[in-house]
Amino acid sequence: MATLDQTDCEILRILQKNARIPNKTLAEQVGLAESTCLMRVRRLREEGVISGTRTVVDAEALGIGVQAMVAVQLRSHSRTTVEQFQRAAVQRPEVVACYHLGGRTDFLLHVTVRDPAHLRDLILSAFTARDEVQQVETSLIYDQQHTDAWPIYPEARAK
Structure with a gap:
């Protein structure tokens, strides 16, 4: 299982609130370069920390x-x-x-x-x-x- 640092945790906190946030905005919010942020998100997906996104629908x-x-x-x-x-x-x-x-x-x-x-x-x-x-x-x-x-x-x- 992946070892999460503080930046990974912050990325996860933000993505859980808005999985559709643009990478540019996410990178700005966590203080990373866009390419670095994108690589971190990809790693989190590859390691199974992020397994998908969800759509909330009105019952x-x-x-x-x-x-x-x-x-x-x-x-x-x-x-x-x-x-x-x-x-x-x-x-x-x-x-x-x-x-x-x-x-x-x-x-x-x-x-x-x-x-x-x-x-x-x-x-x-x-x-x-x-x-x-x-x-x-x-x-x-x-x-x-x-x-x-x-x-x-x-x-x-x-x-």
Whole structure:
């Protein structure tokens, strides 16, 4: 894994807030020559520190009327069972995030659907109907806020 210096960290902070910032502007903000800044960004991509960019889309514009978090508890915890459920969950277009957890809940799924009937059908057909699923609990999302960026802890990476 790459070792990040303060300049790399500053580049990452800026890119997380605006991935489409022109290289010239980015270079000015971090105090580098344009060519040096471009080389650093390329290195961060090549080393996997930056793995892509993201586009934020309005959910309602996509026909999404309801979002929910679905907590899933499995009957058993063999590697095969866990991997089988995870593969099935992420193949569903309604599942936008799948978290494998420790503790009482095995998986937490962020799902997006058209309406409550679509949510009910998804829960019944895609989750509770699966043999490996013991229990499902659904919580509706009323609102969501995201931060612009991940925190950067360069000291912890150096160890």
